[in-house]
Amino acid sequence: MYEEWPSPLPHVVAWRSVTPPGQSLAKRILPDGCLDLIWQDGTVFVAGPDTTAQLGHPPPGSRYAALRFAAGTGPGVLGVPACELVDRQVPLEALWPAAEVRPLAEAADPMAALTAAARRRWARPDPMMIALARAARAGDPVGAVAERCGLSPRQLQRRSNTAFGYGPKTLHRIMRLQRAVALARGGQPFAAVSAEAGYADQAHLSREVRAMAGVPLSDLLR
Numbered sequence: 001m002y003e004e005w006p007s008p009l010p011h012v013v014a015w016r017s018v019t020p021p022g023q024s025l026a027k028r029i030l031p032d033g034c035l036d037l038i039w040q041d042g043t044v045f046v047a048g049p050d051t052t053a054q055l056g057h058p059p060p061g062s063r064y065a066a067l068r069f070a071a072g073t074g075p076g077v078l079g080v081p082a083c084e085l086v087d088r089q090v091p092l093e094a095l096w097p098a099a100e101v102r103p104l105a106e107a108a109d110p111m112a113a114l115t116a117a118a119r120r121r122w123a124r125p126d127p128m129m130i131a132l133a134r135a136a137r138a139g140d141p142v143g144a145v146a147e148r149c150g151l152s153p154r155q156l157q158r159r160s161n162t163a164f165g166y167g168p169k170t171l172h173r174i175m176r177l178q179r180a181v182a183l184a185r186g187g188q189p190f191a192a193v194s195a196e197a198g199y200a201d202q203a204h205l206s207r208e209v210r211a212m213a214g215v216p217l218s219d220l221l222r
Contacts (some may be wrong), residue, residue, distance in 0.1 A: 004068075007116055011071040011102055011125065014111060017064040022164040027056040028220070030181065031039040031174045033133060033164055035085060035116065037092070038066040039110035042091040045100055046078060048085025053213045054166075060151030065110035067118055071133040071160035072163025082165035107170035132156075136175040139198045177212050180205060184217055193217075 001064055005016035019025075031050040041062050047054075058064070075082050078095055093099045100117070102184075107113035128149045135145050146156040157167045164171050180197040184190065194205035209217045 007067055007115060008165065009065065009067070009115065009122065010072075011073045012118070012128070013068040015066050015068060016111065016117070017058070017062075017066075019058040019060055019062045021061045023060055027058070028213065028215070029054045029056055030177065030220075032068075032070075032178055033136070033171055033174050034068045034070045035069045035078075035082060035165070036066050037074070037078070037114055038064060038116060039104065039107075040064050042105050043162055044104045044114075045086060046074075046090045046092060046095065046181070048088045048090065049082050050087055050172060051166060051216075052087070052211075065114065067114050071125060071131035073125045075162060076125060077121045078120050079121070083161040086165040099118040103125075126159060129159060132160060132168060132171065133164075133175075136168070136171045137179075138174060139172075139179065142172050173208065173212065177208060180217070181213075181220055184221055190217060 001021075002017045004013050006012075007014040029050070030053050033049065035049050036047040038047055058175065069077065069211075071084070077174075078085075078096055092104070104110070104113050104117060128145070128151065131149070132142060132145045135142055142156075143153075145151075146153060151159070160166065160168045160171060176198050180193050180199070183193045183196055188196070190205065191202050194202045197205070199205040199208065206216065209215075209220070212219055
């Protein structure tokens with residue numbers, strides 16, 4: 001069972017998952033430009049921003065409660081740049097004092113505890129990075145964001161690394177993959193998906209999906 005809903009914090013989604021007893025199905029988690037603060041059965045860790053799909057193997061009966069930070073909001077809460085967490089899962093105790101982490105691990109309502117902790121540490125996200133994320137989701141040229149904000153390519157790269165863990169071109173590829181998968185799941189033919197999501201052609205779509213998801217697009221839809 002999996003469910004998600006908007007958190008009271010801006011640009012943050014709350015989600016919860018329970019693996020039924022006797023089941024342990026592998027889950028392919030696609031990169032999405034976000035990082036997550038996760039409580040799992042009494043342990044708390046950070047799942048950093050991914051550049052390729054990750055395979056999760058939740059134990060039977062396991063419970064998760066988590067916050068997913070989009071638009072570069074996570075680093076301000078966690079206190080570290082996203083580039084230090086790319087493709088990693090890091091115990092929260094490696095980032096925060098143990099005295100702050102212990103009450104989260106032992107909380108009777110993990111979601112409420114995570115949300116309260118994130119609110120206490122909330123830092124206003126970089127508005128330019130919010131604009132960059134919005135442009136990437138829409139498929140707009142990310143270079144236009146730099147021009148509007150008066151940033152040099154080097155400045156844009158540095159701030160994107162801090163906020164998302166990687167540069168704007170990688171963020172754009174990840175968001176394009178998300179659009180393509182959503183269109184395909186909506187029933188669009190793959191040729192139409194490639195055109196609407198912004199790929200050069202269907203072969204380009206196929207190469208990118210394999211590179212970032214690890215399997216063909218048809219496998220993701222099963």
